[in-house]
Amino acid sequence: MRSAVKIAIGVGLAIVLIMVAVWGWRAAFRAPEPPAPSPSVGALPSGPATPDSPSEQPEGDEPEPEAPATVAGVDAFVRDIPDRQWRRIVSTGTWRPECPVGRADLRRIDLNYRTFDGEVERGQLIANKDSVDDLVEIFASLFEAGFPIERMEPVERYGGEVLRSLQANNTSAFNCRKPGQINAPVKDSPHANGRAIDINPVQNPWRDPRCDCWQPTREFAKAKDGPGIIREGSLPVQLFEERGWVWQNIKVPDYMHFDTGYPSRARDIERKSEPES
Numbered sequence: 001m002r003s004a005v006k007i008a009i010g011v012g013l014a015i016v017l018i019m020v021a022v023w024g025w026r027a028a029f030r031a032p033e034p035p036a037p038s039p040s041v042g043a044l045p046s047g048p049a050t051p052d053s054p055s056e057q058p059e060g061d062e063p064e065p066e067a068p069a070t071v072a073g074v075d076a077f078v079r080d081i082p083d084r085q086w087r088r089i090v091s092t093g094t095w096r097p098e099c100p101v102g103r104a105d106l107r108r109i110d111l112n113y114r115t116f117d118g119e120v121e122r123g124q125l126i127a128n129k130d131s132v133d134d135l136v137e138i139f140a141s142l143f144e145a146g147f148p149i150e151r152m153e154p155v156e157r158y159g160g161e162v163l164r165s166l167q168a169n170n171t172s173a174f175n176c177r178k179p180g181q182i183n184a185p186v187k188d189s190p191h192a193n194g195r196a197i198d199i200n201p202v203q204n205p206w207r208d209p210r211c212d213c214w215q216p217t218r219e220f221a222k223a224k225d226g227p228g229i230i231r232e233g234s235l236p237v238q239l240f241e242e243r244g245w246v247w248q249n250i251k252v253p254d255y256m257h258f259d260t261g262y263p264s265r266a267r268d269i270e271r272k273s274e275p276e277s
Helices: 002-028 083-091 132-145 162-167 235-242
Strands: 077-079 106-114 120-128 196-198 206-208 213-215 257-259
Touching (some): 106 132
């Protein structure tokens, strides 16, 4: 009897031990529960970009406009002269205190022009605010006609030096000119007043009476016509004279030069009215 009881107790203990072992094995290999979502992990709430998002442009720092894929005419834009550019104009002597006009009287024109290679470039002119409308209209017509221009940069990029600008075949307008470079009283000078322009100086030289020589070169002095050349009856002469400007307003040949009159003054001739249809 005792033996039977011992056997029964042993069997029971064995069963209990087996069950404990099975439960422990299952607990050891059970997959862990996923942790609760952390406030810094998980989906962000939908809504507008935050200020420090890389896709957000900082206030007041607008991106530069991209160049258009196609050229839409002369695309002229008239603006005040920026601070940085004015400092350069002053530092190069392109303007000085005794000049007849100041920053408030001048404007910058950004515009397209056609090169001698048939490409389109973006140029700048500095001119009197009372002349910019004429210049925009004239250069828009020259652009459409395919009249070529070598380059178009403000004279301060040449240190305010007239001859350097001419030798670079640069088309430019305002330049108060340094004392040793002027050929007229500064107060009367069309260029110093921003009411004159020189176009393609190499193709359209002037006869400098101080040296009795062609400036900047005599290469095209005897040319009658050709790309970028301005002579009697050419399109630039027609366009400027239609608006009351004067070509070669000097006693010697000065094919590159147009102005509104000497002594310098705002254009005071009414434009020809369009015939009524």
